[in-house]
Amino acid sequence: MPETRESALRGDCASCFGLCCVALPFARSADFAVDKAPGEPCRNLREDFRCGIHTRLRPSGFQGCTVYDCFGAGQRVSQVTFGGVSWREAPETAGLMYDVFQVMRQLHELLRYLTEALDRPAARPVHGELRGALARVEALVGGSADELVALAVPEVRAEVNRLLLKTSELVRGTAGGRPGSRRGADLIGRRLRGAKLRGTDLRGALLIAADLTGADLSLTDLIGADLRDADLSGADLTGALFLTQPQLNAARGDAATRLPEGFERPAHWAS
Incomplete structure (x- = not known):
């Protein structure tokens, strides 16, 4: 090919x-x-x-x-x-x-x-x-x-x-409402379970070990965001901007995590 x-x-x-x-x-x-x-x-x-x-x-x-x-x-x-x-x-x-x-x-x-x-x-x-x-x-x-x-x-x-x-x-302007910005924010270990973050600018945000279970991360800008050990179980990442496979590999998730097209579900994620 x-x-x-x-x-x-x-x-x-x-x-x-x-x-x-x-x-x-x-x-x-x-x-x-x-x-x-x-x-x-x-x-x-x-x-x-x-x-x-x-x-x-x-x-x-x-x-x-x-x-x-x-x-x-x-x-x-x-x-x-x-x-x-x-x-x-x-x-x-x-x-x-x-x-x-x-x-x-x-x-x-x-x-x-x-x-x-x-x-x-x-x-x-x-x-x-x-x-x-x-x-x-x-x-x-x-x-x-x-x-x-x-x-x-x-x-x-x-x-x-x-x-x-x-x-x-x-x-992000297509997300509806007024997209928020948490660019570069220190969100290490934060409890963000179910957070409505659709269209948010999360460029460079520190999300290490953050609880993002069930969060709406659709149409977010994730360029440079640190997702090490972040819990993405059940989170919605559809349409997320500038997300990379290494970022997903560094995080945790499960079968309910919604990924953008073209990404692989990491083997270490929960089934």
């Missing part, structure tokens, strides 16, 4: 050189069983770049791995930017490859959000600007390794964020 823009923005570990397992650091915590320095291969990374405990990550103490997604950056860097030559085959390229991966991951995340924004009929007034931004970011993604590491990513993010904010306002 030919690759689509959507499939290119999903991680394909079989086509990657295990970059997230090498380039990124992690510290011993509830999310990781051990410490690992940047550039140090994870002890579970096999010679074929596959994870040796992929089916046992959570019980093995590597929950953090299950809530990470490179948005397709890993295979892009591995197979395109570096032409299919791994850091094991060419150790002299390792440092540069790891730096490129971290830039590419940010660009692919922006592509994922722009693609979603263009799928929103309510955002039609800014579709022209969104298409232009998408084309510019796609051109950056195709740059050389040296061009990518020299890229001023914050400037790119600022341009895209301006359009994503416009998209959010237009989409």
Whole structure:
């Protein structure tokens, strides 16, 4: 099956050189069983770049791995930017490859959000600007390794964020009433059971361990919201903006949780 823009923005570990397992650091915590320095291969990374405990990550103490997604950056860097030559085959390229991966991951995340924004009929007034931004970011993604590491990513993010904010306002405006804002709010551990949050701006909100059982989160903007251990059992997330699979993977839920189209119900959720 030919690759689509959507499939290119999903991680394909079989086509990657295990970059997230090498380039990124992690510290011993509830999310990781051990410490690992940047550039140090994870002890579970096999010679074929596959994870040796992929089916046992959570019980093995590597929950953090299950809530990470490179948005397709890993295979892009591995197979395109570096032409299919791994850091094991060419150790002299390792440092540069790891730096490129971290830039590419940010660009692919922006592509994922722009693609979603263009799928929103309510955002039609800014579709022209969104298409232009998408084309510019796609051109950056195709740059050389040296061009990518020299890229001023914050400037790119600022341009895209301006359009994503416009998209959010237009989409949330269809929710009815006057959409509220809890942007960046500290809602850690808050009891929000059954809360009527339809159309609310929850960008960057800290919802760690919040009780959102049965809450109406339809048409909310969840970009950057921290949903670690939040209870989404029975919650309605239909139409939620800029939600990602890693955010869902970090939360708790059940069979009654209503998800937007295209998302998978995490295996650790209650049945």
